[in-house]
Amino acid sequence: MSIQATWRDMSWEISPQRIASLGEISTETEVKRVSDSTSGQSKITGRELQRLSIRYFTSFEAGGNPREEYKTWESKIGLYAPLRIAGSRFGPSNFQLRSAAIDDAALDTQGRIRSGTISLEFVEYADQISTGDMEIIYQGKDIYPDISVKACEHEMHAESQADSLVLRFNDTSHQWDSWSVEQESTIEVIEGAARTGKMYIYDVKPENGVYTLKAFSIPPTSKNRTSKSWEMVYFRQLCKEIADRHGLDYEEHGVTDRLYLYVVQNNEPDFVFLDKRCKLEGCSFLVFDGKLVVYGEREIEATSPQMLLQLNTDAKFTYSDNTAKSYKAAEIVNGTRTGTYSAATQSGSRVLHKNITTPMYSDGEADRFAQNLLRLENKNQQTGTIDWDIQRDLAPGSMLQLKTFGVKSWDGYAFVYRIRHDYMAEKSKIFVRKPLNY
Structure with missing residues (x-):
């Protein structure tokens, strides 16, 4: 063909x-x-x-x-x-x-x-249509006319990591050095239909007239450590409280709100704490444009694909299949309580044994944690990367329908868990995985 x-x-x-x-x-x-x-x-x-x-x-x-x-x-x-x-x-x-x-x-x-x-x-x-110009909004002002951009890479994640921006430029108007970059200074890149959303500058390094700027979607306050305990608290309440602490709006998709008898955050950064709790509940989160978005993985992976991507034999597509290393079942232990789950659609006989520090207050909660931690271990068993022309309207956390002519086993739905846009080269690297049904 x-x-x-x-x-x-x-x-x-x-x-x-x-x-x-x-x-x-x-x-x-x-x-x-x-x-x-x-x-x-x-x-x-x-x-x-x-x-x-x-x-x-x-x-x-x-x-x-x-x-x-x-x-x-x-x-x-x-x-x-x-x-x-x-x-x-x-x-x-x-x-x-x-x-x-x-x-x-x-x-x-x-x-x-x-x-x-x-x-x-x-x-x-x-x-x-692209006019050839991009907008670089620093503290509310477009500084693109004042600099000469040499590199601009925006990496977006659907889980466990903040989005990042690396911008390299010449200060052609000799203004940047006079601007004092304060912590929590914001920057946003807009290029056609693509935008980074509000990013927080963490580092700017000058070298021989060239500046390298690094920014992230999570505010610098995310490094602060917190100790707190809650009684009779809902999962959504935890998420909203963390969003409020960092001045973020809150949004959720496909999340089942769970009630906990007792929860402890013990001297750890808020988003590290939230990431652990999300994994126990089969959820992930991302931060984009000043908003914390929490979503249920199974629910998002069951949605219709955003677009069809057809890859012929000339496309640069790599894939990895670690199905042989996947687990059939999970056994989760905390103290005297044990949670178990076996995936009917998962082949093999390997069992995941895990001791966790999070208390489990009922058998139902323990079994739910076991199911979600099994999914966490197995969800990256089939992954792939696609090098393609820039896909400005594609976002991590969305579904694709793939049609490949070299690797037919990959035909079907794929979940986008990471994207890297190179705005100067007009290329995208798309990271995908096959969805699980549990």
Whole structure:
């Protein structure tokens, strides 16, 4: 099978089942000019949206269905996605389908369209167009015009780690050195549809006129240690209290609120404490743009995929399968109480034995902790990485539908647990894992 090109879930391919090759393709990009009333001449103010035309032939004899293909294209008018040819993005970040037509249709005696030429018109998606400029908002002011950016990498995590930003730049206006970077100073990078959200600057290092800035999504107060105890406290109450301590808004998805008889936080940072409690409850959290988001892993992994990602043999896709090292069951012990859980869909016979310091006040709570800690140990048994054109609208904690032509066993749903955007190279590295059903 040879996949020539893809757009959303549509493809042009040459295979034993279907021959629908990319026929005629033409594109046009030109500068944008406006008339200057003062000089009487026109001046260049940017560029027009890029246009793209595609025509291809399809027929019953070649494994196609011209009428159904046209109806499918018609239903997608107004949608946008990258066009990929030979596995690489062609043109801008997204093309929007503006029109679809079928020409030279040949009918048989029963009135069926046996062959025809489908014509498609695309335009660069206006909301996604990049002017070549990004915005770098430092303490509410866009400093991008005052610096020369050499590198900008934004790494986002869906669990256990804060998002990070590494920015390297020349201080071309010689202003940065005069700005006093205080703790909890904020910065945000906006690049087209992508944005880092509010980040907190932790470190700035100058070296030979080049500054390297590091920022994280969790405020510096996260390093503070806290000791506290609660009686008859709900899980949601713990989450909201920690968000409030650090000036964060709170949001949750698919979380079951649990009541605890007694909980102790013993001289540890708030987000370390919260991470431990989330793992016991089968949850994870992330911090983005000044908001703490807690979600149930099973519930999120059961949602519909955000997008289809088709990877042909030219795509850079690596995968790891550690299923042989996974556990069939878990036995969790604290004092005299033991929690157990066995996953019906998990193969093998290995049992996870774990002593935990968190008290378990009922058999139901103990068994729930055992189930969630088994999931924690097994959830990364099948992982993969995808190097792709920048995916500005893809976020960690979302679901993808993968279609691969080199590793068929990976076809299906995948959970995005980490993404690294390189804004200067316009590349994304996507980290995925296969979801569990328990």
